[in-house]
Amino acid sequence: MRNQPQQTAALRRERAPGSMAAFTIAADTPLIDARQIFADEGVLVIKQALPAAVCRETHDYLTTALSDMAALFARHRIAADAPDAGAQVARLLEQPAAVPPEDRHVLLGHFPLPVRLSEALWRIPLALAAQPLLYALLGATKLFVHMPPTARFVLAGNVKAAVPAHQDVTYNKHLGPFCVVWVPLVEIDRACGGMAVYPRTQGRGELFCGDAVAPADGWIPGVTVAGLDRVELYPLAPGDVVVMRNETVHESMPNVSARMRLSVDFRFFGDNSRSSKHYLDLAERRVVAPAA
Numbered sequence: 001m002r003n004q005p006q007q008t009a010a011l012r013r014e015r016a017p018g019s020m021a022a023f024t025i026a027a028d029t030p031l032i033d034a035r036q037i038f039a040d041e042g043v044l045v046i047k048q049a050l051p052a053a054v055c056r057e058t059h060d061y062l063t064t065a066l067s068d069m070a071a072l073f074a075r076h077r078i079a080a081d082a083p084d085a086g087a088q089v090a091r092l093l094e095q096p097a098a099v100p101p102e103d104r105h106v107l108l109g110h111f112p113l114p115v116r117l118s119e120a121l122w123r124i125p126l127a128l129a130a131q132p133l134l135y136a137l138l139g140a141t142k143l144f145v146h147m148p149p150t151a152r153f154v155l156a157g158n159v160k161a162a163v164p165a166h167q168d169v170t171y172n173k174h175l176g177p178f179c180v181v182w183v184p185l186v187e188i189d190r191a192c193g194g195m196a197v198y199p200r201t202q203g204r205g206e207l208f209c210g211d212a213v214a215p216a217d218g219w220i221p222g223v224t225v226a227g228l229d230r231v232e233l234y235p236l237a238p239g240d241v242v243v244m245r246n247e248t249v250h251e252s253m254p255n256v257s258a259r260m261r262l263s264v265d266f267r268f269f270g271d272n273s274r275s276s277k278h279y280l281d282l283a284e285r286r287v288v289a290p291a292a
């Protein structure tokens with residue numbers, strides 16, 4: 001990315017507020033523009049920021065992991081590759097006694113911990129750490145990423161695997177300032193939904209006031225979004241990257257397509273922040289454990 005301060009005003013005047021175009025940039029956009037849009041909107045979509053090989057390898061790793069989970073799906077008589085797999089899961093989850101909590105967590109779209117702990121999921125953060133953008137957005141000279149990352153699969157027609165409106169700060173009290181990086185590994189369109197974001201919601205502090213985690217799914221009840229502008233993030237393709245500030249409100253979109261949705265999300269922070277949990281030092285390529 002180039003530093004060309006004179007482009008900032010022109011670039012921003014062309015943007016349509018309230019649409020994805022207001023915060024979508026090309027990977028070679030000048031850093032000064034990217035920082036300004038991120039500061040204003042609290043979200044950036046960077047088109048084709050990741051090499052195709054990195055996305056493909058990550059996609060293939062998670063697809064293999066899903067095949068390895070066949071026994072779990074078979075135990076609950078779910079045909080994971082059926083076009084109505086989501087409806088099958090929904091019917092099953094209506095009988096809570098039939099599903100142990102750890103299976104419920106997986107059926108709601110979370111890859112199990114051993115899958116998320118693999119170094120196979122380091123490829124995306126390492127590729128992003130080789131580019132200047134996240135350093136510029138975080139004002140950092142070194143980059144770290146919370147470990148493990150979250151990897152999600154949303155079965156065809158699964159409308160249950162959806163995180164209600166939230167700010168990531170609520171889920172990550174162990175981190176100082178950070179940004180969220182959400183990475184689609186399949187084509188995202190209106191039917192195979194990814195995320196919806198509420199731009200310009202950063203800087204309002206934490207909006208969630210309760211302390212209850214919904215017992216059924218582990219997600220914190222949604223924050224109030226009345227009066228906020230909502231932008232659905234589509235179309236997106238593998239290689240695109242969504243970056244949000246830690247207070248930016250966002251939520252999952254349902255998958256009403258006949259395709260599976262695969263994505264990974266990371267929490268990046270810099271040497272000007274802190275973590276009291278495990279993180280990956282991207283320069284040294286090693287996981288740092290919390291101090292005893």
Ligand SMILES: O=C(O)CCC(=O)C(=O)O
Nearest residue numbers: 152163168182252263265
């Ligand atoms: O992938 C999703 O549906 C939700 C992701 C999310 O909420 C996050 O990355 O914080």
